[in-house]
Amino acid sequence: MSEELKSEWCLYLLECKNGSYYSGITNNLEARYATHLAGKGAKYTRANPPVRVLASKAYPDRSTASMAEAVLKKLPRAEKLGFFTE
Template sequence: MAWFLYLLECSDGSVYTGIATDVQARFDKHVSGAGARYTRSRKPVQVLASFELANRSSASSAEYWVKRLTPSDKRALAAGLRTLESVLPLPEPEPVAEDEPASP
């Protein structure tokens, strides 16, 4: 099942970051006041962007890194001036298997 990282613009101009399997349904929950505590006092105005990820684990990891961005960097990401990949840490290189010595 695909998961999405999403960015919401809130009524105070802040940018909220979250993850969900259905961005529109989650946005509707935020608008109704049943979403995150943050958006209860800063009503969401619109979805700025959403990014599809393979699974919940990768979505949670992306959320961790995007939440550390400044509001202007989040807006740049939403506008396509930055890529999601540019925000995430580089993947660890896979270890190179050494050739085993030939047996006698």
Template structure:
């Protein structure tokens, strides 16, 4: 049952113009954690902060959000940009 909670797949744009993708159950808190330098190792690098949330999708389970994150991470940079533009994200 613990897996059936609302979860989000999200994409951040870092200050160095790279993307970071992840999943969480609390989107606002997670972005704050990244910006505080206490999030993922990738966003702890000072030159990548601050980060800004540019895309999120809500799922009914953590498993679904993790699958969306994995699929996004398999894309090339041009494919990621196309995905984000298709979803009307400002990149």
């Protein structure tokens, strides 16, 4: 299946150089992480470069991944990693 036709999306959590977390959604985690590393990703990760992917979770479509991201962003930092094991 070509990358354009790929329908599975994922929610991901990055650890940034300053120790903070950054979450996002994508349909190609490897490419999106490379974009963040190159300083061409989100404004936040341009200022706070990522050091590693902490976790990711697959979702069937963009809408579901976006809703999961909204839930994740409301959680306290101490609970964010646990969200990926539910």
